[in-house]
Amino acid sequence: MSAKAILQTHPRPLIADGPVLARCIDECAGTCTICADASLAEDDVRALARCLRLCLDFADTCVATGRILSRQTDPDAGTQATALEACATVCRACAEECERHAQHHKHCRLCAEECRRCERACDELLAALAH
């Protein structure tokens, strides 16, 4: 998903023209990072502390897992599987928390959807690797 949609839900004015900014961000996963940052700018940030925190956990896990699965050279099966399990777990936790705020904050709704997609992609790949 392009960062364009979630950037438009940010409570602060964007630092640059939306499409120009999104093009630059899209090179690297932006959704969760933006949801964390948008939460930080909301009036009810204290109620969003767990959401913000899990979005950061999600972004960090995703980068590591994405890279480990990107590598096809001499992989270690245990490393792949536990990385995917860690990623699916944080996806689920982050989605559940974001879903609790989805009605009040559109960035949480978009982020929850992204987490669910990512969770499914991890589960699907875990199943494929188990064969």
Add this chain to the structure above:
Amino acid sequence: MSAKAILQTHPRPLIADGPVLARCIDECAGTCTICADASLAEDDVRALARCLRLCLDFADTCVATGRILSRQTDPDAGTQATALEACATVCRACAEECERHAQHHKHCRLCAEECRRCERACDELLAALAH
């Protein structure tokens, strides 16, 4: 760009079905990480050492820059600008090196194209932020 195309250029058998794998990787930028890993599996890896190394530099810089630009809350102009300059610089260096190998390795060609797109996106955003 989806990781699907560059995964198909990898000299090793993929660890899972291409589209399933690509869906999982796409959540996080994969192209440069895959070019580095594909280079590692090539017979002429010693000739690709600089390529492999710059791909890793590129991937690391991209993650950091993508996150800094994702954040709209209380940004620091100097931090944004120097992050973008660092990113544009490594994009250019990585593109130039990958272009040297583009005829022999399709993953280098795809990676060079990605680097050039990323370089343009950084330059465009730098210009937008300078106003």
Add this chain to the structure above:
Amino acid sequence: MSAKAILQTHPRPLIADGPVLARCIDECAGTCTICADASLAEDDVRALARCLRLCLDFADTCVATGRILSRQTDPDAGTQATALEACATVCRACAEECERHAQHHKHCRLCAEECRRCERACDELLAALAH
């Protein structure tokens, strides 16, 4: 610096025994990540939004720069220099912001000190590479 000192300044109860936790975190730079997280748990988090944000920027830039400088194989001089400049810039911005909160939050004081040390290390290396 070990994560031990800054963990002890966190407003929430630690998730595990301090030294055990610090040993695990120390493998990867923790100070800024912990200052961001501690700020998130403070009552005055809204006043700390810029601090939290710059700590995240700092952590992301530091990881990328630390890796780029770790690599001795076929480096690109421009990539090294701009990465160091980006890192020194975010160190300075983060230190200045954390120093504003240093009297009220000990984690900000410790983080500011870390940022200044990191800024000096970057400047020193930039000077060494320029020769």
Add this chain to the structure above:
Amino acid sequence: MSAKAILQTHPRPLIADGPVLARCIDECAGTCTICADASLAEDDVRALARCLRLCLDFADTCVATGRILSRQTDPDAGTQATALEACATVCRACAEECERHAQHHKHCRLCAEECRRCERACDELLAALAH
């Protein structure tokens, strides 16, 4: 562990004076990144492909896990545990591979030792969190 010792085992001339360089790198975990890079510069890089690859996996997992455990605010128990399991798994895999090359390459020996320390730290924290 400071990056100083492993930098001295690198087959290429260092990009700057060892202590200056190490001070800058030490801010972020360097050992595995340096072992990967040193392997890339060795004559027998093809025999070290799996080592290089697992070092990159290790570095990526470590950053993510270190950050997740750094955060004390509203943690998710499942996310913590699976991140630690993923980290302990890649530590073990990387240590085993590096130990196979420890007699020929001092950077592999130092990296294996670091991996084992990190593995123990993860196991210890997993046990502490399970109570």
